[in-house]
Amino acid sequence: MITGQDRLDVAYATGFVHAQDRFFQMDLLRRSGAGELAELFGPKALPLDRAHRLHRFRARAAAVLAQMPADDRAFIDRYVAGINDGLHALRARPFEYALTGATPRPWSAEDSLLAVWAMFFDLESGQEPRALARGWLREHTDAAQLAFLLPESTQWDAPLDAREIAQSSAPLPRSAPSWWGKAEPQAILAAAAAPSGIGSNNFALAGSRTDSGAAIVSDDMHLGLQLPNVWYRLALGFPDGAGGQRRIVGLTLPGAPPSVIAGSNGHVAWGFTSSYADLFxxxxxxxxxxxxxxxxxxxxxxxxxxxxxxxxxxxxxxxxxxxxxxxxxxxxxxxxxxxxxxxxxxDPAALNLNHRKLEAAMTLDQALAIANTDGIPAQNFVAGDEHGNIGWTIAGVLPKRAASSLAGTFPLAGDGGATWSGLLPPADYPRIVNPADGQLSTANNRQLKGVNEQLIGDGGFDIGARNQQLRENVRALGAKVTVPAAFQASLDDRALFIAPWRERALRALDAQALAGHPERAEFRRMLETSWDGHASVGSGGYLLARNYMWALQELLFAAANAEMKKIDPQAGMPFATTRWPAVIARLIDERPASWLPRGYRDWREVELAAIDWEIAALTKGGPRLADQTWGTRNTAAIAHPVSMAVPFLKPWLAAPPDQLPGDANMPRVAAPKFGQSERMTVSPGREEEGIFNMPGGQSGHPLSPFFLAGHEDWVKARPRPLLPGAAKYTLTLVP
Known part of the structure; x- marks a missing residue:
């Protein structure tokens, strides 16, 4: 808990403790935003620096600061002063600098803006390889093939303004593209290590559904995981200017302007998921x-x-x-x-300090209005207030497009292509307030199906299965919901999305397919007996069903993926559309002869080839297929970034290699280095009941008792209090 005589004092103290606990993390964040990592890590960091320096964000930061309102500049300057004083007060420089041979560089106001731009890179830079991938597909397909391969919606969509979206699937084209189905076994083997995809969940329950009459807001933002964690949890206290005391609890981003990113101020609680609006x-x-x-x-x-x-x-x-x-x-x-x-x-308006105004929001309407002017990467903003009101909108700047947003998802012709030419006015932002069913949820999915969906566009929405599952979980909570009950909704690891792929694999593995193939027989046995309907650590069946889907993706799209990666290393069909599983499912279920890859007699043979190559991948080097489980593949690899440079120190710089339940396309997203970077569930005005989890602890020093404090609770999803307990240590900063 940080308390002070005013908000500026608290900003200074926040900077002081951020620097003492997390300065190297902050340094990496500003260097990422500016393209200055090679100064620490040498030539291997140069390609990333060149990609980021192209945007010249340090120069843009100076321009933003020159136009910043005086009170915002005073706020950030006090934070900067606290950072530099905290750094200088350390008895020794942070240990990372001794290992890298570098000297910590003082902090500046520009650096705090660069920390925010680093999050723009983290949350939005995938839109560039997506556009390149979609452009390649447009050039190498005809119109009918493109419409089939890039569906605009699927049965998995779960928007806020409808229970479902009526499907009108594109007709199956008469022929496949020339590159279709050209793959080698070596390419398929990579499918066993396929990425887990995107993530973040949040939801709100109206007072009509809770035991207290106050709203409940739950938020778990999914990001890359390392030590220390991206977030620094804080409770802040200072006079409210009206004779009372204001208390705010939640998450801060060390290095960024020191407002609470997601949390509760006693009147309103709020949380975020990345909007995947079309912003590029x-x-x-x-x-x-x-x-x-x-x-x-x-x-x-x-x-x-x-x-x-x-x-x-x-x-x-x-x-x-x-x-x-x-x-x-x-x-x-x-x-x-x-x-x-x-x-x-x-855009100069893309970054501002309006986010700190949320700390003083008294009602839901005030919070929504502030969110629409917020200078952060565009996010789904879900909030609730002490009176039981809930709402959703977009926080962060949005472009004002004159044409269909779908055009902007491909490279645009320079002689009049339909790009944007201004920003959407805050008054025109879409909102949903107090829906009849008393709940709202988002999970990086398509938010709207009505006319306002064009205000957001599609910058790479998740396929929607995760929010569909989360939404039904929240609905199943019923009425009189408590905070502990709500906390459980985002811990659901049921494999509803993967279950149909298990059924498809079982159908392919009939008696004829098993004859003379003991490995296939073992594969089928595991699908039948090592399956509990969850992405549980002991389930071999889940691993096989999941990787079967990914192996089919590589078998069918390998040639296209290889060509796309020549343009951009990140590009590929999974970047072109998150809806690719629905495309493959349609082919496997409808079995059109005109799309059968060359060299295969029927679609069953395609499926068996994917299974055989998956078996080869999982048993490569000697392990038995029977010993493979989801946990053996989904094992935490959460470590301090310095451990890559000095691997002999990794035992002291890494979290335990815990096997993690959960995966993409379900609320409990988990991968070795990606997942729920925090879990927070709270009712505004009732923060004492709030629950919190976070991977890693507050300190960035491996010898600190707080380096991994709370980490095991995060692994096992044990609810811990959101508010700090009784003080054990006190730091007093005197002017």
Whole structure:
């Protein structure tokens, strides 16, 4: 708990403790935002630095600060002063600098803005490879094939404004693309280590559904996991200016302006999931000999501004990057084409300190209005107040598009392509307030099915299965719901999405398929006997059914994935659309002869090939198929980033290798290095009942007793109090 005479004192103290516990983490965050990691880690970090430096966020930070309101600038300056004083007060520099041979650089106000832009990279940079992947597909399919491969919705969609979306599937094209189904066994083997996908859950229950009459808000944001955790939990106390005392509890992001990211202020509680709004366009730029040194944009011919970015590299000469900037953003060349990267993060209004106004919100309506002006990566904002009201909207800036948002998901022609030319006014933001069923939930899925969905667009929504499951969990809670009961809803690891893939695999493994194939027989036995309907650590059946789906994806799309990765290493069918499982399911269920990959007699043979190659992957090197479980593959690998440079220290810099239940496409998202970065469930005004979990502890030092404090509770999902207990240690900062 941090208390002070006013909010500025609390900002200073927050900076002080952030620096003492997390300065190296903060340093990495600002360097990521600015493209300055190679100064610490040498040439291996240079490709990432060059990609991030292209956006010149340090220069943009200086421009934002120059226009920042005086009270916001005073707030951030006090935080910066606290950081630098906290760093200087340490008896020794943080241990990471002794290992890297570097000296901590003082903190600046620009650095705190860069920490926020680092989160823009984390949450939104996937839209660039997505657009490139979709562009490749558009160039290598006809219109009918493209519509089939990139469906706009599926039966898994679970929007806020409808129970379901009526399906009108695209007709099956008469033929498949020329690249279809060209794969080698070696390519299929990678499917066993397929990524778990995207994540974050939140939901709110209205007072009509709770035992207290106050709303309940639950939030678990899914991010990459390492030590220390991305979040630093805090309770803040200071005078409210009206003779009372304000208390705010929740999460802060060390290095970023020190407001509570998600939490409760006693009157309103709020949480976030990434919105996956369409916030990024690749604008194709054209050149010709009559316009030397110019490029053609949707606004006509222009001469790009040229900037030389000097990147310091540990152990090597500095690298110079020439950045060419247009009115639509910096220029990137990829796949033989030239693009402007038109990203909402470049807009001067994309980042501000309005988020701290949530600390003083007294009602749901006030909180929603603040969220619509918030300068953060665009998020689903779900909130509830002490009177039982609940609501959803988008927090963060949105582009105002003149045309269908679907166009912006592909590279846009530079001679009039339909990109945006301004920001959506806050008054036009979509909202849902107090729905009749008394609940709201989001999980990175499509939010709306009505006309307002065009205000958000589709920047890569999750397929929707996770929110469909979460929504029904919340509905099943019934009435008179307590905070402990609500906390359980996001811990559901039932395999509802994978269960149909198990059934498909069982159908393929009939008596004829098993004859003379003992490995297939073992595969079927595990699907039948080592399956409990959950992504549980002991389930071999879950592992096999999940990887069967991924193996089919690689078998059918391997050639396309390989070509897309030549354009961008991240690109591929899973980036082009999260709905690819629905595409493959339709093929496996309808079995069209015209889409049968060459070299296969029927679709059953395709399925068996995927199973055989999956068996080869899981038994490569000698392990028995019978010994494979989901837990053996889904084992925590949560460690301090320095452990990659000094692996002999990993035993002291890593969390235990716990086997983790859960996976993508279910509320309990879990992967070795990705998952629920926090779990928070709270009723505003009743914070004493609030529940919290977090991987890792508060301290970033491995010798601290707080380095892993609470981590085991997170692994086992044991509810712990949201509020701090009785003080054991006290730090007093005197002016």
């Amino acid at each position: 366009d690749l604008v194709v730029l054209e050149t010709d000999s009559e316009h030397t040194g110019q490029v053609r944009t949707p606004f006509g011919w222009e001469t790009p501004a040229r900037h030389i970015e000097r990147i310091l590299v540990k152990g090597a000469p500095a690298d110079e990057l020439a950045v060419r900037d247009t009115s639509f953003g910096p220029i990137r060349e990829s796949g033989g084409a030239t693009y402007a990267l038109h990203w909402i993060a470049h």
